[in-house]
Amino acid sequence: MTSLMDTSKAGSGRVVISVDAMGGDHGPWTVVAGIARSARKNPELDFILHGPEPELTRLVARRRALRGRCTIRHAEGVVAMTDKPSQVMRHGRDTSMWSALESVREGEATVAVSCGNTGALMALSMIRLRKLPGVNRPAIAILWPSRNKQGFNVMLDVGADIRADAQDLLQYALMGASYARNGLALPCPRIGLLNVGTEEHKGRAELKEAHDLIEASARIGQYSFVGFVEGGDIPGDRCDVIVTDGFTGNVALKTGEGTASLIGDFLRQAFAFSPLSRFASLLAYTSLQRLKKRIDPRRVNGGVFLGLNGTVVKSHGSADATGVSAAVKLAYELARTGFGDRLAARVASAAELAQDAPAARAVQNDG
Amino acid sequence: MTSLMDTSKAGSGRVVISVDAMGGDHGPWTVVAGIARSARKNPELDFILHGPEPELTRLVARRRALRGRCTIRHAEGVVAMTDKPSQVMRHGRDTSMWSALESVREGEATVAVSCGNTGALMALSMIRLRKLPGVNRPAIAILWPSRNKQGFNVMLDVGADIRADAQDLLQYALMGASYARNGLALPCPRIGLLNVGTEEHKGRAELKEAHDLIEASARIGQYSFVGFVEGGDIPGDRCDVIVTDGFTGNVALKTGEGTASLIGDFLRQAFAFSPLSRFASLLAYTSLQRLKKRIDPRRVNGGVFLGLNGTVVKSHGSADATGVSAAVKLAYELARTGFGDRLAARVASAAELAQDAPAARAVQNDG
Numbered sequence: 104m105t106s107l108m109d110t111s112k113a114g115s116g117r118v119v120i121s122v123d124a125m126g127g128d129h130g131p132w133t134v135v136a137g138i139a140r141s142a143r144k145n146p147e148l149d150f151i152l153h154g155p156e157p158e159l160t161r162l163v164a165r166r167r168a169l170r171g172r173c174t175i176r177h178a179e180g181v182v183a184m185t186d187k188p189s190q191v192m193r194h195g196r197d198t199s200m201w202s203a204l205e206s207v208r209e210g211e212a213t214v215a216v217s218c219g220n221t222g223a224l225m226a227l228s229m230i231r232l233r234k235l236p237g238v239n240r241p242a243i244a245i246l247w248p249s250r251n252k253q254g255f256n257v258m259l260d261v262g263a264d265i266r267a268d269a270q271d272l273l274q275y276a277l278m279g280a281s282y283a284r285n286g287l288a289l290p291c292p293r294i295g296l297l298n299v300g301t302e303e304h305k306g307r308a309e310l311k312e313a314h315d316l317i318e319a320s321a322r323i324g325q326y327s328f329v330g331f332v333e334g335g336d337i338p339g340d341r342c343d344v345i346v347t348d349g350f351t352g353n354v355a356l357k358t359g360e361g362t363a364s365l366i367g368d369f370l371r372q373a374f375a376f377s378p379l380s381r382f383a384s385l386l387a388y389t390s391l392q393r394l395k396k397r398i399d400p401r402r403v404n405g406g407v408f409l410g411l412n413g414t415v416v417k418s419h420g421s422a423d424a425t426g427v428s429a430a431v432k433l434a435y436e437l438a439r440t441g442f443g444d445r446l447a448a449r450v451a452s453a454a455e456l457a458q459d460a461p462a463a464r465a466v467q468n469d470g
Numbered sequence: 471m472t473s474l475m476d477t478s479k480a481g482s483g484r485v486v487i488s489v490d491a492m493g494g495d496h497g498p499w500t501v502v503a504g505i506a507r508s509a510r511k512n513p514e515l516d517f518i519l520h521g522p523e524p525e526l527t528r529l530v531a532r533r534r535a536l537r538g539r540c541t542i543r544h545a546e547g548v549v550a551m552t553d554k555p556s557q558v559m560r561h562g563r564d565t566s567m568w569s570a571l572e573s574v575r576e577g578e579a580t581v582a583v584s585c586g587n588t589g590a591l592m593a594l595s596m597i598r599l600r601k602l603p604g605v606n607r608p609a610i611a612i613l614w615p616s617r618n619k620q621g622f623n624v625m626l627d628v629g630a631d632i633r634a635d636a637q638d639l640l641q642y643a644l645m646g647a648s649y650a651r652n653g654l655a656l657p658c659p660r661i662g663l664l665n666v667g668t669e670e671h672k673g674r675a676e677l678k679e680a681h682d683l684i685e686a687s688a689r690i691g692q693y694s695f696v697g698f699v700e701g702g703d704i705p706g707d708r709c710d711v712i713v714t715d716g717f718t719g720n721v722a723l724k725t726g727e728g729t730a731s732l733i734g735d736f737l738r739q740a741f742a743f744s745p746l747s748r749f750a751s752l753l754a755y756t757s758l759q760r761l762k763k764r765i766d767p768r769r770v771n772g773g774v775f776l777g778l779n780g781t782v783v784k785s786h787g788s789a790d791a792t793g794v795s796a797a798v799k800l801a802y803e804l805a806r807t808g809f810g811d812r813l814a815a816r817v818a819s820a821a822e823l824a825q826d827a828p829a830a831r832a833v834q835n836d837g
Binding site for chain 1: 615616617629632633664666667673674700701702703704705706714716717718720721722723724725726727728729730731732733735736737740741743746747749750751753754755756757758760761
């Protein structure tokens with residue numbers, strides 16, 4: 104281990120993020136460029152960076168912003184995008200991903216960030232960080248551009264697990280509310296349960312059961328429940344948090360991304376059509392950049408793993424430096440607000456209250 | 471019944487479409503305007519129009535294109551968007567929707583078109599037209615703007631039923647292939663099965679079973695099977711037909727529509743931002759219109775109910791005259807190519823072959 108971090112700065116409001124330098128499509132150069140960008144913006148941010156030491160030392164030394172703020176932890180192995188989660192769980196001890204989670208497990212860092220293989224990252228997170236008491240299935244939550252005031256909705260689960268029963272969906276509602284409160288600064292988030300219609304008689308049996316459970320826990324969870332919502336409400340303003348199973352959420356996420364990308368291509372083609380349209384696109388440049396910025400997937404880069412002892416942010420594998428920096432920013436926000444502890448307290452008191460039900464008790468914490 | 475149709479023209483390659491004039495958000499004026507537009511474009515097209523006779527007679531009389539080509543069938547009742555399907559099934563005999571399906575049931579028209587309540591239309595179609603032999607669950611198929619040569623992919627089911635087992639998904643593959651062959655003129659469509667990853671070990675158990683069934687029937691169904699696809703492939707070019715259950719398909723459809731609509735709004739806001747951007751939007755007008763046309767939902771208006779004795783096209787409830795005309799055009803294409811009979815033959819021979827399996831037999835029809 105090479106410590107490039109000035110230890111005299113420890114304590115005193117500093118936030119340490121554990122970063123997996125490997126496993127992304129563009130390699131460690133991009134990750135180091137991303138964290139350097141974040142370091143410039145947030146002076147109280149420090150890093151523990153995991154990967155092959157000689158290469159990382161070289162890359163970090165070139166970044167002035169990282170001087171004295173980045174500890175390198177050597178890890179020889181890299182989890183490839185094609186590796187099966189089960190194999191990584193058995194043979195992945197020497198990987199940078201494993202090492203990055205270890206820093207959170209040991210309490211050296213509050214949040215881990217990785218651009219690597221999602222399935223492997225979730226599997227390792229489950230065995231190394233373990234599930235919070237009261238949580239059956241952890242979930243991955245993402246931010247989705249929307250018509251809401253805050254500009255984003257939270258959706259979960261987008262692919263931690265392909266199944267979810269009514270109890271799991273209730274846990275997702277509690278965790279999603281907590282995330283929206285801390286990540287989007289919404290005191291009382293509006294929760295919607297994804298279905299194929301808004302009428303209460305529609306949909307699968309487990310959704311009707313989940314509807315009633317989530318409705319009954321609104322006071323405990325400090326959210327308001329708007330009932331069933333539809334796919335069109337994911338980018339809409341009927342609610343702030345969309346609760347669904349990981350299969351449906353994953354399909355919705357990828358459909359939305361694919362649709363946005365298709366429209367972007369059509370827009371480029373429309374403006375490349377003729378000399379006049381190319382001239383128009385020059386004049387429209389600022390307007391188009393403004394649009395691009397609003398729907399740029401790099402700005403909302405980072406799926407958050409919820410329901411574990413520790414927070415993990417999964418960045419897109421294809422993230423560039425801007426994308427990595429957005430994921431680090433999200434990790435920083437969650438670490439700074441003490442999100443992990445608040446979520447744990449929230450889930451624990453909900454589980455406790457569910458056991459004590461119907462005795463009504465006041466919930467004190469605001470996680 | 472008032473016959474405004476010139477009966478001497480019957481036979482001789484004419485195509486009759488049965489149209490429910492009521493139940494859409496914009497009333498019968500819009501429906502009549504839409505079919506008049508279709509009538510001008512397709513001289514061999516005739517209509518049977520269902521709804522309150524006095525009003526329809528007045529509306530039709532004003533349209534020169536419909537002169538001698540539109541029979542009005544009186545129906546007093548209207549199915550509202552809020553009516554429950556079960557109620558419509560019991561008490562809907564006097565409605566224009568019921569009457570429109572009756573024309574297909576009686577063989578007067580080949581295809582029915584309605585802008586009304588989807589759930590009620592599917593429920594009535596099931597009891598009045600009945601399922602094709604060998605089909606357990608009918609499906610709703612839609613066209614989705616894509617990167618494909620033909621500009622569209624077929625996706626089914628988008629909401630006829632919230633459940634689908636492996637056998638149902640196989641039927642959807644066969645019906646979707648038939649629709650792509652007749653509706654998009656693709657001799658050997660590529661079928662993809664929607665999942666959360668493309669690896670064969672991923673996803674729910676019924677999807678793995680469906681994967682093998684669809685793969686094994688590729689020769690019989692005259693399609694090629696590309697295996698599992700993801701949400702991002704719905705607007706992509708990896709396949710021509712996306713097979714999924716009605717719950718997932720409905721969420722994906724509405725998520726895609728919602729995302730496209732959000733981006734459209736952002737685009738308008740970006741161009742309205744400043745005097746310069748408003749000036750740029752004037753110059754970019756043609757380019758933006760070109761984009762709008764490619765993603766205009768009215769151009770692909772029409773979900774097709776597959777697996778019934780007769781074809782039903784469901785238009786968007788909010789369709790304007792352009793949208794109604796697009797739905798009628800789709801109905802006309804399907805009627806003209808004898809799609810219904812071909813689909814029935816295809817499904818029947820697949821069912822028969824499944825019974826005879828593993829004896830290999832050649833399939834002659836090309837439906």
